[in-house]
Amino acid sequence: MKKLILFFTIVIAFNSCYNVNESVPVTPENLISKTKLIDILTDVQLVEAGFSISENRNSKYKLKPTYYDFVLSTHDISLLQLKENINYYQAFPKTMEEIYDGVLANLSKIQSQVVLEKEEIDRIKDSLSVTRDSLSLQKTVDYLNKE
Secondary structure (H helix, E strand, O other): OHHHHHHHHHHHHHHHHOOOOOOOOOOOOOOOOHHHHHHHHHHHHHHHHHHHHOOOHHHHHHHHHHHHHHHHHHOOOOHHHHHHHHHHHHOOHHHHHHHHHHHHHHHHHHHHHHHHHHHHHHHHHHHHHHHHHHHHHHHHHHHHHHO
16 A cells, blocks of 8 residues: 555656646747738749649649749748748747638639639620621621622
């Protein structure tokens, strides 16, 4: 019985010494604002979408670094800065959720703009087709009138 009590005492002593080491996230030297990070991640998602629909696998793997370098240079940041900022914001799940919601909102807005532009292009094509058909019909009528 003494051994059992000694065992539990040791276990309790070790458990009381256990320290949860919750590290406080280190704020990056160049902290990117949430709105700018939303814009950067939106561009990254657009690049990824472009590569996912690309048919030429070899060229997309060769071009990927070029596109990412373009996105980073457009936003005037380095890859290390982006990684540090993402790691920082990931320590705050609610904030990261807001960032991703912003990215989704941007992508939805872009998608709706693309759909509208496609509809406009289709409308113009249809009107050009009607114009072309009417010109062809007019030429036919003119030709028949000559005879």
